[in-house]
Amino acid sequence: MRAAVLRGGSFTVEDIPEPTPGPGQVLVETAACGICGSDLSAYKHTAEFLQASIDSETPSFIFDPDADLVMGHELSARVVRTGPGVEGFDEGQVVVGLPWALDGGGTLRTIGYSNQFPGGFGERMVMQAAALVKVPDHVPAAVAALTEPLAVGFGNVARSGAEKGGGAIVIGAGPIGLGAVGGLIERGVAPVIVSEPSPRRRELARAFGAHIVVDPAEQDPFAAWREVAEAGQPLTVFECSGKAGMFNDVLYKVPRGATVMLIGVCMTMDSFRPVVGIYKDLTVKMCLTYPPEQYPATLQRIADGTVDAASLVTGEVGFGGVAAAIDTLGRPDDHVKVLVRPHLDGSEVHAPDLTR
DSSP states (O other), X not given: OEEEXXXXXXXXXXXXXXXXXXXXXXXXXXXXXXXXXXXXXXXXXXXXXXXXXXXTTOGGGOOOTXXXXXXXXXXXXXXEEEOTTOOSOOTTOEEXXXXXXXXXXXXXXXXXXXXXXXXXXXXXXXXXXXXEEEOOTTXXXXXXXXXXXXXXXXXXXXXXXXXXXXXEEEEOOSHHHHHHHHHHHHTTOOOEEEEOSOHHHHHHHHHTTOSEEEOTTTOOHHHHHHHHOOTTOOXXXXXXXXXXXXXXXXXXXSOTTOEEEEXXXXXXXXXXXXXXXXXXXXXXXXXXXXXXXXXXXXXXXXXXXXXXXXXXXXXEEOGGGHHHHHHGGGXXXXXXEEXXXXXXXXXXXXXXXXXX
16 A cells, blocks of 8 residues: 655655554545644654653554654544454445554554554554544545544543633644634633634634634733633633743743643653742643543534534645645644645645545
């Protein structure tokens, strides 16, 4: 099968062996796969990415950097065939799924960050049947690929406990931040203030329901909060940018007793002054996982039109354009979400066609 392979620090399009589904697994073919900020980290900061996985004892993100790697975990796919013991899936059925599979030793591996389990930057993948969710017929397969990043935002809002009566600040309006905005609006949180330097992403934040949207170069979101918040109103801050220094900045500016959710991944070393947060009696949660039921719930939000997932897709690229497309993540004005589509040729980024 064809795939965009990370080999020796560079992407190359190669023919590689097709994976075989084991017990409890399903072989699927990629319909669409989003490019994630974590992919940028694993590509540009491979040593740091792996060391963080080792230091945190997180085997699901450990791979051999000297062996071929096929990334891609924000995916939608069509069923090809099932492995032993799997029932209830039909050939051609469109599915999405939490991107994991169990290896022969029973260790959970993340699809796209495993040499054994290639991801959605290739034509075919093996996924754990228990992790799959069937996509309703009326939802385009490419749109369904937005389930995973949006679920991170919705899921961590659920995890935060933010609710009606409280307010929120969301820093960074990428797909995860926009999912957080959608989750906060769904729960009746108000006001929801979004800080985002990209004009394109600020417009999306407004479309997702944010009450106040600011350009941080022109207005501090915490100043905007102080202007509109009720006295003693609880505040939850969702740091979705992953920008170095941002957490320390939040510690100094956030009001006493607030909750801070660290969702954006800062891959490099960072510094902050803990005593500031201690004196303010802050609650800080560092977020990787979220309630698993939020994954199918987010697909349902997409299916019933509560969330306009299609509005996030700003480009598509074939396997030959993966490296250039990943680089656009460092230029947030260029794109919001670029999908990898196996049927496309060449290295250029195409306008999205979500009907395929």
